[in-house]
Amino acid sequence: MPGEIHAVLGENGAGKSTLMKIIYGAVRPDGGALAWNGAPVAIHNPRQARALGIAMVFQHFALFETLTVAENVWLGLENKMTRAQVAREVERVSRLYGLELESARLVSSLSVGERQRVEILRALLTNPQLLILDEPTAVLTPQMAERLFVTLRQLAAEGCSIVYISHKLDEVRALCTRCTVLRAGRAVGSVDPRLETNRSLSELMLGEAPPAPPVRTARLGDTALEVRGLSLPSSDELGVALADIGLVLRSGEILGVAGVSGNGQAELLAALSGEDRRAPAGSIRIYGRDVASAAPRARRALGLHFIPEERIGRGSVPGLALSANTLLTRREPVRRGGWLHRGRARRLAASLIARFGVSARGPDAVAGSLSGGNLQKFIVGREIGAAPKVLVVGQPTWGLDVGAAALIRREIAALCDAGGAALIVSEDLEELFELCSDLVVIARGRLSPRIAVRDASPALIGQWMSGLFGETGAPAPVPVATGVEAHA
Amino acid sequence: MLAASVNAGTVLALAGLGLLVNERAGVLNLGAEGMMLMGALAGYAMALHLSGGWMFVAYLAAAGAGAAMAALFGWLAIGIGTNQYATGLALSLFGVGFSAFAGAAFVDKQLPERGRDGLPWLRDLPVIGPALFGYHPLVYATMLLALALGWFFFRSRTGLLLRAVGESPESAHALGHRVRALRLAAVVFGGAMCGLAGAYVSLSYTHLWVENLIAGRGWIALALTTFATWRPARILLGAYLFGGLTMLQFHLQERGVQIESHLLGMIPYLATVVVLVLISRRAAWIRHNMPASLGRIFRPGS
């Protein structure tokens, strides 16, 4: 309906993105009907969609870093205006909707939030009747998300219809007037989200009650990982420099590092995993041993294992078999003198597949043939299966379906119950709240004070994500006493 | 010697500008040597049947030959998605072999006498005439081409689009642009230019045909694009510089400088290496200027 903000809700893999791509013309449907303004229509490509008045803001930006804002927008429009005209329009529309941007800035110099504004501007300049947004707040702090909502409400009030794809229930309930829920490729309901609760929406999405978060019975032990005074200049102009990062991780605990993407998470993870060995001496210690300049293999030998955010191409080699992929971080199949024991590698892979429920044709299956969820299960299994003392993880359940996500969270919890320690860097606040006992926030390369999850509120975390630490009184630092902590 | 440098440099510049368009779109065509040879041969073969004012048809034939080979490369590397390096190499090897094979018949055939080079009355001006206007039309065409490409890439929308495709074909595709068609067009243009450059060698610069006439200049042209950080004006600069270096070698020999001719012959190639090292040293700079998707296969829908 014109002026409606319509949410499309569903968990990962339910088909939201695919449906939107069909509407936008990037993908062709196999069957079914589309009607636009009452008339049936078949959309073959994005150009046609744009001509009809449909605009889409993707989750993964289609931007060109070496070009300016105006040029980027220009390329997304039909060939009607000159470059100068576009530049003027960009400035005008950006002021109108509170999305301030300068036309002449290079996209490479923009922050993630600003880049999203370019995408939105590009969509707005086509004067759309329908604006589709795919998971827009994934890269925004709660405060920035609020500002986006203001803009969206303004647009809706002017008669533009908005389709808002998300899996974040709070946002949908706050912003949208209608909501269609997708599950496994089918629409299972159409409701008014303002009248629903999180729980009822959740049940619609999943078809059943959501799985209970793992119950933790942790006993805190010695300091497993200590980071102190970790300052690291960035390795290229586009990166973020780390400034005086310090944290303490004890055995038995799960510490979460929250933050919006692009604030130093990648740099921190690289410094911890050993891919970046420039950390100052003594700044990273595993059970007291200095590993600041140690290679990944040395860190693994001391019990630190790492699960990267990129599963394909970094956590695994897509062209190699699963048995070969075990060799990336496990040494069991390597014999003396460097000879490979392929049978052992295969058996190791097979045992991982079995224990972690990886759906694959067998240890000889090529990693690239696995679905995202299964590949992640394999990688998590590979690292947890090595019984690490410290597990560092980046985005453990991003993009995964509920079942896989739940399994991975259970395993991490079990690892820590058995005496391990885990550091989870994630952009998904819900996940961190569910799994961790304490949280820190990383913003612009600095860490906020530490806070227990039960004391943290999304508003406070949101504030910290913008870099404003120490505004409200921070609660006491790391709990000293060991004890049983139940986590409901 | 300046004149000789400009002539020598024009060969490199013409090929280099073609390859520039290629690479700006993100495609690395290592078949430059093969395309230049085929162009040289095609031009020569055609010229044997022509005379006087119809010479330009020979150049067209050469451009066509280069374009055809580039189209073959494009069909494989862009259309089907084969490895760009290997396919380009195959093109070069095939071009070398085929031109040697088909050209064997032409080795002893002589072209008719060359007319005077240069622009019609301008060259007859006293003093500056021969110096500035006495060159083959293709020399001037190359300079114009460099200017035109500069305008194209930085002022026109299609040029902008091509640069965008070179940086991120995925994003361009998401916006609905026809990435593969654009890349193919760029590649074919590049091939045509290489063919032209080859014809310039066989028809004007050396005015004969032998096996392996191009002697590595195709590869130097490839190095030129890196040297010029993918900017048209710098390609001209680099090309004339290299042309000069090649001429320097002959010049020294003429002057009786007592260095063995073979050692002198190494100069252009060693110079290329030195230049490459100097340019590549600053990794950040390269990343800023190099088309980010250069050499990567793009498959829509993947």
Place this chain on the structure above:
Amino acid sequence: MLRLVPRSPPSRALTLAAPFVALGLTVLFGAILFLALGHPPGQALALFFVEPLRGADAWSELAVKATPLALVALGLAICFRANVWNIGAEGQFIVGALGATAVAMRAHEGINGTHAAVILPAIALAGIAAGAAWAAVVAFLRDRWNANEILVSLMLVYVADMLLGYLTYGPWKDPDGYNFPQTISFLPVTQVPLVAEGHRAHAGLFVALFVALGAWLFLFRTYGGFQLAVGGQAPRAARYAGFSARRSLWTALLCSGGLAGLAGALEVTGPLGQLTPHLPVGYGFTGIIVAFVGRLHPFGILLSSILMSMLYIGGELAQSRLGLPQALSGVFQGLLLFTLLACDALASYRVLRVTPQPQPEKTGEKTAVAV
């Protein structure tokens, strides 16, 4: 209407069949080419594919050509698997020959003369070392200053060629050689031993087989080979695993340079017996094709090196018997690589029959979006 749809992972059957299909296509094109030139295709093709296999003499000639091709290609396979594009094997081949020549010229006759057992290994080592050193320049420039290895290695080919010319026209010219650019003929003691009397095939053949086995073991059975492969396929994963990109780069280039150099050394002290400017016949470049057609696999390379030799010899036969230019071999070889690349890439696709868009009918379960 037919459409190509990518499939992942690529079909195994097609990938295995690709080299044979490519060969078939090349033969087909060849037949067409011969027809166009006015020669009966059957006869001409036989020169390429049948004649070179007839008789012990023919097999010996095959071995003479296949040995250097195989050695070069084995080294290149290691390089390409590591995603290091060494195009300059020809230069490393030449330099290897130069190194071997330097040693071979030191041999002398007589009672206190040089022993084969001493000079032959020395020649081989000199060849390997020289070729590896030439490749080391490429490795160093890439390692230290990020210079593109394709262009550097290629430029060094021309430099090596110039060096060869300089030495054979200058300091190493045989004073009794009627002023031809050539070195002295090497003494028999420096000759690589022949496999059998009367044929030109030499012990290098066994060296090649041995190296092929070694390469296979390295690539597929050692951790080092695994690291190389990962570095070539997914450099970020290699960094994650802690594999040293630098070590892989140097290993790849030194191996490939050394093997190309060895090939050069064997060639100059074997079939040639002296150094002349005509040494480089393109083994370094054909080796690239051999490596690809052999799928970058040591055993495949052994087979494809034989195939390439057949094409070389066929070209020579075509020249002597049919008056066709010898460069014909180059045409076939290039063609083979093209068709192989195409077949390989097509193995990653599936052909789909797509019917034109049907009129949309309503199916109850699909969501109809009305705005």
